[in-house]
Amino acid sequence: MHETIVRRTLGRDEWRRKYAVRLRIFDGAVIIWAVAGAFGVRFGFADIGEGQIRDVDYLLLSVLLASAWWIMLGVWGSRESKVLGSGAEEYKRIVAASVWLFGFTAVVSYALRIDTARGFVGLAFPAGVFGLVVARWLVRQHLSLERKHGRSASRVLIIGGPHSAAHLVHSLRSAPSAGYLPVAAHLPGGIQSGYLHGTDVPITGVEPDFESIFSVILDNHVDAVAISAGVNLHPHDLRRLGWELAARDIGMILAPALTDVAGPRIHTQPVAGLPLIHVSTPKLTGGKKVAKRAFDIATAGTLVLLLSPVFLLLAILVWLTSQGPVFYRQERIGLRGTTFGMLKFRSMKVNADSELRALLQAQGSSGSPLFKIDNDPRITGIGRVLRKYSLDELPQLLNVLGGSMSLVGPRPQREGEVALYDDDAQRRLYVSPGMSGLWQVSGRSNLSWEESIRLDLYYVENWSFTGDLVILMKTFRAVFASTGAV
Numbered sequence: 001m002h003e004t005i006v007r008r009t010l011g012r013d014e015w016r017r018k019y020a021v022r023l024r025i026f027d028g029a030v031i032i033w034a035v036a037g038a039f040g041v042r043f044g045f046a047d048i049g050e051g052q053i054r055d056v057d058y059l060l061l062s063v064l065l066a067s068a069w070w071i072m073l074g075v076w077g078s079r080e081s082k083v084l085g086s087g088a089e090e091y092k093r094i095v096a097a098s099v100w101l102f103g104f105t106a107v108v109s110y111a112l113r114i115d116t117a118r119g120f121v122g123l124a125f126p127a128g129v130f131g132l133v134v135a136r137w138l139v140r141q142h143l144s145l146e147r148k149h150g151r152s153a154s155r156v157l158i159i160g161g162p163h164s165a166a167h168l169v170h171s172l173r174s175a176p177s178a179g180y181l182p183v184a185a186h187l188p189g190g191i192q193s194g195y196l197h198g199t200d201v202p203i204t205g206v207e208p209d210f211e212s213i214f215s216v217i218l219d220n221h222v223d224a225v226a227i228s229a230g231v232n233l234h235p236h237d238l239r240r241l242g243w244e245l246a247a248r249d250i251g252m253i254l255a256p257a258l259t260d261v262a263g264p265r266i267h268t269q270p271v272a273g274l275p276l277i278h279v280s281t282p283k284l285t286g287g288k289k290v291a292k293r294a295f296d297i298a299t300a301g302t303l304v305l306l307l308s309p310v311f312l313l314l315a316i317l318v319w320l321t322s323q324g325p326v327f328y329r330q331e332r333i334g335l336r337g338t339t340f341g342m343l344k345f346r347s348m349k350v351n352a353d354s355e356l357r358a359l360l361q362a363q364g365s366s367g368s369p370l371f372k373i374d375n376d377p378r379i380t381g382i383g384r385v386l387r388k389y390s391l392d393e394l395p396q397l398l399n400v401l402g403g404s405m406s407l408v409g410p411r412p413q414r415e416g417e418v419a420l421y422d423d424d425a426q427r428r429l430y431v432s433p434g435m436s437g438l439w440q441v442s443g444r445s446n447l448s449w450e451e452s453i454r455l456d457l458y459y460v461e462n463w464s465f466t467g468d469l470v471i472l473m474k475t476f477r478a479v480f481a482s483t484g485a486v
Contacts, residue, residue: 016081019081019084022139023079024074027073027132030131030132031132032066033131037123037124038121038123039120068101072097073097076096077093078097085177086177091136094129094132094133095129095133098128098132144177147176148176148177150181152179153181154181155221155222155224156180156182157186158228159185159188159233160187160227160229161228161232162187162196162197162230163197164229165185165196168226170199182201183221184201184202184220185202186203186205186212210240214248225245225253295407295468296407300407301401303397304398307394310391310394311394318346321381322349324346324349324350327345328347330342332413333412333413334429335431335433336430340412343395343396344392347382347386348380396435404433405433405434406432406434406435407436408459409433410460411433411439411456425453427461428456430460431459436471436475439452439456441471441474
């Protein structure tokens with residue numbers, strides 16, 4: 001049995017070894033480019049033969065720096081398979097390793113009174129970090145593509161209760177770039193056979209003993225075991241299972257019954273041998289609120305000035321192609337349920353609102369909190385173009401300047417839509433509405449109401465300034481690709 005496990009472990013580690021080699025090559029190439037480039041810019045390659053570099057042998061320093069940098073990336077775990085493909089941990093380790101290396105270099109230079117050229121270090125460090133992040137991003141795109149086709153991923157056995165196991169399967173499959181591929185489910189004390197509810201993942205048994213679990217691991221070439229909530233195992237047996245998995249180099253993942261919680265909100269505190277998980281609640285108050293508002297004013301003001309010729313051109317096109325006013329003002333519900341007038345370039349014919357109810361009833365969606373008409377006949381010709389590229393929403397920059405909206409936040413809805421909110425959806429109103437938001441960059445109008453509200457609530461409960469910047473960058477990509485536009 002031991003030989004079988006070793007043989008299959010070597011097989012499943014093939015993609016890890018392949019990517020580790022690929023990363024070593026990419027890292028080496030980028031580091032050599034950055035260090036050599038900094039050397040050439042600062043000193044000029046001709047200076048080597050002319051003996052013009054007297055204080056320090058920078059050629060030797062460059063070789064040592066490049067070698068140490070390459071080694072540090074490995075020591076800091078930036079090439080570990082568990083950080084590849086998803087999340088920011090891989091990039092954080094790259095930056096941390098680089099900062100520590102150059103910080104150590106600066107300290108040694110100061111302590112030994114070595115006159116190290118600041119220009120050389122000042123060029124190599126940012127160029128190298130930027131190049132490494134870009135190279136890793138390119139490798140990640142290829143890895144994500146492979147994982148979407150079920151390759152280069154960890155095969156996962158899920159152990160837990162029926163409902164929590166099914167939820168974990170759906171969650172892992174919704175993020176294939178993370179590299180976890182559910183292949184089987186073991187439900188101690190649950191259903192004997194069949195498939196998990198709503199999935200095609202087979203149930204392999206209900207026995208809690210180790211022999212049954214490891215038999216499933218062998219049969220399914222499992223790389224990791226995920227323990228979900230509701231598992232019917234004694235804590236002592238769970239600990240023994242962890243020991244056995246570690247001895248066989250099989251990963252163990254604990255998946256608590258927490259959903260839609262961002263990493264920065266989770267803090268682990270060991271108490272009496274128990275890893276207690278603390279979940280903090282982010283609050284958009286004080287300095288964070290001031291910083292977000294200042295960013296909104298600065299960015300919106302700059303965009304209004306830069307896009308003023310576009311505003312004028314679009315206003316003329318709307319005025320020439322259809323009768324009615326250029327701008328359209330609609331009452332929307334904002335922060336804490338307050339009402340404000342949201343501005344848009346008019347993309348529909350005049351009095352379009354009066355036809356909304358009849359159209360909703362005709363398509364059978366009048367009871368949904370998302371008032372969306374398929375193939376809306378009220379949209380004008382120029383309006384379809386404006387909506388496709390979200391140009392009709394540019395006047396909302398004025399709402400941002402006025403304070404009724406933010407650049408990023410849940411999309412403001414009509415009073416009739418808000419009236420259909422349940423208690424969960426009411427939490428959307430805890431922050432200012434935005435021109436763009438998490439659900440807009442995750443599928444825009446192609447998402448269902450349930451998916452949209454889940455993403456909005458995730459934003460409200462996990463707000464961060466960095467998250468806003470990421471959403472804004474994704475917004476430009478989504479707009480230019482016109483994905484999901486209406």
